[in-house]
Amino acid sequence: MSRERYRAAAAVLGDRAGTVVEDAVLDVEDGMIAWIGSYTDAPPYDGELTRLAGLVAPGLVNAHCHSPMTLFRGLGEGLPLDRWLQEVMWPREARLRPADVTAAMRLASAEMLRCGVTTSVEMYVYADAVAAAVHETGARAIVMAPLLAAPGWEHLGTLEEQLERAARQAAEAETDPMIEVGIGPHAAYTVPLDILGRAGELARAHDMMLHIHVAETEDEAAELEAEHGLSVPRLLAEHGVLGGRVLAAHCVWLDDADLDVWAAHDVAVAHCPQSNAKLAAGIAPLRAMLDRGIRVGLGTDGPASNNNLDLWEEIRLAAQLARLRALDAQALSAAEAFWLATGGSAAAVDRPDLGQLEPGRAADFCHVDIDDVAFIPVESPSDLLTHLVWSAGSQHVRDTWVAGRRVVADGVCLTVDEAAARAEVRERSAALAR
Amino acid sequence: MSRERYRAAAAVLGDRAGTVVEDAVLDVEDGMIAWIGSYTDAPPYDGELTRLAGLVAPGLVNAHCHSPMTLFRGLGEGLPLDRWLQEVMWPREARLRPADVTAAMRLASAEMLRCGVTTSVEMYVYADAVAAAVHETGARAIVMAPLLAAPGWEHLGTLEEQLERAARQAAEAETDPMIEVGIGPHAAYTVPLDILGRAGELARAHDMMLHIHVAETEDEAAELEAEHGLSVPRLLAEHGVLGGRVLAAHCVWLDDADLDVWAAHDVAVAHCPQSNAKLAAGIAPLRAMLDRGIRVGLGTDGPASNNNLDLWEEIRLAAQLARLRALDAQALSAAEAFWLATGGSAAAVDRPDLGQLEPGRAADFCHVDIDDVAFIPVESPSDLLTHLVWSAGSQHVRDTWVAGRRVVADGVCLTVDEAAARAEVRERSAALAR
Numbered sequence: 001m002s003r004e005r006y007r008a009a010a011a012v013l014g015d016r017a018g019t020v021v022e023d024a025v026l027d028v029e030d031g032m033i034a035w036i037g038s039y040t041d042a043p044p045y046d047g048e049l050t051r052l053a054g055l056v057a058p059g060l061v062n063a064h065c066h067s068p069m070t071l072f073r074g075l076g077e078g079l080p081l082d083r084w085l086q087e088v089m090w091p092r093e094a095r096l097r098p099a100d101v102t103a104a105m106r107l108a109s110a111e112m113l114r115c116g117v118t119t120s121v122e123m124y125v126y127a128d129a130v131a132a133a134v135h136e137t138g139a140r141a142i143v144m145a146p147l148l149a150a151p152g153w154e155h156l157g158t159l160e161e162q163l164e165r166a167a168r169q170a171a172e173a174e175t176d177p178m179i180e181v182g183i184g185p186h187a188a189y190t191v192p193l194d195i196l197g198r199a200g201e202l203a204r205a206h207d208m209m210l211h212i213h214v215a216e217t218e219d220e221a222a223e224l225e226a227e228h229g230l231s232v233p234r235l236l237a238e239h240g241v242l243g244g245r246v247l248a249a250h251c252v253w254l255d256d257a258d259l260d261v262w263a264a265h266d267v268a269v270a271h272c273p274q275s276n277a278k279l280a281a282g283i284a285p286l287r288a289m290l291d292r293g294i295r296v297g298l299g300t301d302g303p304a305s306n307n308n309l310d311l312w313e314e315i316r317l318a319a320q321l322a323r324l325r326a327l328d329a330q331a332l333s334a335a336e337a338f339w340l341a342t343g344g345s346a347a348a349v350d351r352p353d354l355g356q357l358e359p360g361r362a363a364d365f366c367h368v369d370i371d372d373v374a375f376i377p378v379e380s381p382s383d384l385l386t387h388l389v390w391s392a393g394s395q396h397v398r399d400t401w402v403a404g405r406r407v408v409a410d411g412v413c414l415t416v417d418e419a420a421a422r423a424e425v426r427e428r429s430a431a432l433a434r
Numbered sequence: 435m436s437r438e439r440y441r442a443a444a445a446v447l448g449d450r451a452g453t454v455v456e457d458a459v460l461d462v463e464d465g466m467i468a469w470i471g472s473y474t475d476a477p478p479y480d481g482e483l484t485r486l487a488g489l490v491a492p493g494l495v496n497a498h499c500h501s502p503m504t505l506f507r508g509l510g511e512g513l514p515l516d517r518w519l520q521e522v523m524w525p526r527e528a529r530l531r532p533a534d535v536t537a538a539m540r541l542a543s544a545e546m547l548r549c550g551v552t553t554s555v556e557m558y559v560y561a562d563a564v565a566a567a568v569h570e571t572g573a574r575a576i577v578m579a580p581l582l583a584a585p586g587w588e589h590l591g592t593l594e595e596q597l598e599r600a601a602r603q604a605a606e607a608e609t610d611p612m613i614e615v616g617i618g619p620h621a622a623y624t625v626p627l628d629i630l631g632r633a634g635e636l637a638r639a640h641d642m643m644l645h646i647h648v649a650e651t652e653d654e655a656a657e658l659e660a661e662h663g664l665s666v667p668r669l670l671a672e673h674g675v676l677g678g679r680v681l682a683a684h685c686v687w688l689d690d691a692d693l694d695v696w697a698a699h700d701v702a703v704a705h706c707p708q709s710n711a712k713l714a715a716g717i718a719p720l721r722a723m724l725d726r727g728i729r730v731g732l733g734t735d736g737p738a739s740n741n742n743l744d745l746w747e748e749i750r751l752a753a754q755l756a757r758l759r760a761l762d763a764q765a766l767s768a769a770e771a772f773w774l775a776t777g778g779s780a781a782a783v784d785r786p787d788l789g790q791l792e793p794g795r796a797a798d799f800c801h802v803d804i805d806d807v808a809f810i811p812v813e814s815p816s817d818l819l820t821h822l823v824w825s826a827g828s829q830h831v832r833d834t835w836v837a838g839r840r841v842v843a844d845g846v847c848l849t850v851d852e853a854a855a856r857a858e859v860r861e862r863s864a865a866l867a868r
Contacts, residue, residue, distance in 0.1 A: 277754035307825035320711035329714040377863035391741035395829040429811035
């Protein structure tokens with residue numbers, strides 16, 4: 001592939017410092033970023049140049065998601081987490097078939113791509129169907145092979161069978177550069193500890209990500225500790241789950257000692273502020289995590305508990321809740337908040353090849369309209385970043401590229417027939433309700 | 435004016451119970467709602483019918499705003515409230531001229547109308563300029579005559595002169611059905627108590643709204659109490675400020691006894707969750723206010739501390755923060771959250787003629803696209819309301835009417851040349867920065 005050059009009004013790099021480059025050039029070669037910087041410093045180029053009136057930003061990385069739950073958006077409104085799972089979600093999910101998951105994931109990918117989200121960590125049943133749908137849309141995903149023993153989930157097979165399937169999927173996925181496979185034991189309250197330990201072994205043996213829900217609600221954390229005499233992080237450490245590439249979702253109810261366990265084992269966190277707020281789980285100790293050097297990314301969680309896949313909303317809410325928890329407007333800066341969804345999320349999901357506009361990383365990026373009132377005024381380049389976090393959002397994303405390929409143009413997803421996808425999900429959702 | 439009929443896929447009425455009518459008819463006559471209900475029950479009609487593919491909802495009511503601060507959006511990012519006011523905002527505001535305010539208010543009105551916000555409570559300097567700009571855009575506003583003694587604000591004149599001006603503006607505004615004038619003493623820490631008492635007298639004499647900031651930050655509340663030996667609500671009661679049509683913004687740091695003072699004097703509250711979060715002020719006791727029967731509406735606060743005028747974001751955040759404060763997913767329902775921005779806000783700003791789709795109220799309404807993925811699935815009509823609160827937003831508002839007049843069509847504001855308005859605000863903002 002020859003080099004392609006984009007020239008934009010500005011580039012927000014997605015690094016922790018919040019660097020913004022004015023009059024920026026982004027060069028793409030073989031799906032990778034070959035050069036990024038100021039137009040005046042750009043290397044010689046004699047190809048065609050694509051002018052972008054707005055700013056370019058990295059494709060966002062959604063660090064925790066159950067995207068096919070698009071089928072169940074908004075159902076069980078107002079119930080606490082345990083009742084919502086047991087009374088509304090699990091009975092419906094027991095009726096799910098792979099074709100439902102494919103249809104919902106296809107629509108969810110289109111939604112994410114239109115939002116400028118180019119990578120998601122997917123944890124759901126029928127991982128093959130999830131991976132196939134993502135691949136078809138041109139997005140990237142880290143797809144967890146599920147591991148769950150709960151009523152209604154017997155069709156997943158025994159936990160032994162689930163472990164074997166996970167190992168097989170990991171081996172097969174190595175051929176697809178857009179899809180990575182991990183293993184996703186649901187939680188320490190739904191998967192026996194010995195099986196969790198074996199999942200940890202399997203993950204380390206195959207160098208796979210292990211992704212698990214941890215301490216989402218106060219009750220869950222307290223009940224596990226009462227039963228085992230150890231907090232969830234210590235329990236996981238004790239049973240050999242940690243030590244590999246572990247990503248823990250939520251982590252709302254962790255104390256300082258628990259965070260020390262995370263730091264000691266380099267466990268990363270998928271922070272899901274909107275889900276935690278809607279379901280009244282609590283406010284996770286984000287600032288304390290970051291201060292310990294724990295890798296943190298942002299996740300939407302599933303559209304049934306969010307209720308959409310718009311990661312921009314998580315950026316703003318992460319900053320708001322960190323500030324409210326500390327009663328300190330300096331508790332999370334706009335730059336750090338944006339980094340949490342880009343470079344920070346990429347680090348959290350152990351993918352240093354994604355998440356920032358930097359040579360050598362993947363050419364996953366989006367083009368954001370800055371002509372709107374949300375971007376007035378701009379006194380210094382850093383104001384663009386402030387506006388991205390505090391006044392703009394996914395509605396300002398015009399175009400999205402993944403691996404250098406344009407998948408969204410002027411707000412329209414090019415890889416999915418969205419009208420057809422919507423109609424199919426409506427039908428399948430209605431059928432699952434019966 | 436003859437009757438006009440709209441037929442929409444559904445109508446969300448904006449009442450506290452969260453009523454949703456499927457296949458709805460909305461009849462408008464002389465700028466008022468003449469009939470609302472199910473198509474099958476609609477009265478005979480032989481005029482032209484306008485079909486709306488989505489749902490109709492009441493125009494939202496923004497209960498607390500400093501819209502012309504569009505000029506200063508995002509500036510002073512990350513500073514605590516006192517430094518942000520004293521170091522960034524007040525020096526710039528001291529250079530403001532009426533033409534700056536007119537230009538900014540015009541653009542802000544366009545932004546709000548595109549979001550489906552049809553009424554705002556405006557508290558800013560040069561109230562005449564604010565009112566004129568709102569009038570020009572076809573929106574409604576309750577415009578506060580300012581009352582403030584602070585460094586940089588000497589151009590407002592003495593407090594005596596400000597009081598006289600407020601009385602004059604109230605008398606003049608009675609001729610404009612779209613603009614109501616109130617009096618807006620900034621706060622108990624910026625206006626002497628005797629002047630606050632006289633503002634209360636003036637407001638009661640003219641039956642004007644009195645709008646004031648109360649207990650936004652912990653320090654402000656504590657310092658006033660330390661100085662006077664009374665909490666801010668008791669202080670205001672003591673000095674004759676209460677008893678009329680009083681709307682208090684923020685009210686983050688009020689305890690039960692303070693809320694009893696509000697209830698006893700029928701003081702309404704403008705709850706501004708996003709501003710309170712961004713500036714790390716705290717989480718207001720919304721549930722406790724509602725449980726006491728205190729009238730509460732939602733406000734965006736100014737775009738310099740929000741940083742936009744999108745009241746839909748306040749709806750979701752109000753629900754999230756109420757649930758987080760209580761750690762209870764039932765602490766605020768989707769229906770109540772939506773009502774807070776519509777019927778609830780209208781009651782809070784003492785305008786029972788606004789905020790709900792009900793015969794006899796003003797025909798202020800918006801048309802929301804429900805074809806998007808954010809509205810999938812719909813199993814029962816109440817799911818539409820759930821989606822409005824949790825997965826949709828202002829980006830789904832297609833058209834807006836105020837007093838029966840269409841002011842936004844397919845996302846474009848018909849009453850403001852937005853490109854010109856943006857250019858003018860950019861220029862004026864840059865000039866004020868110098």
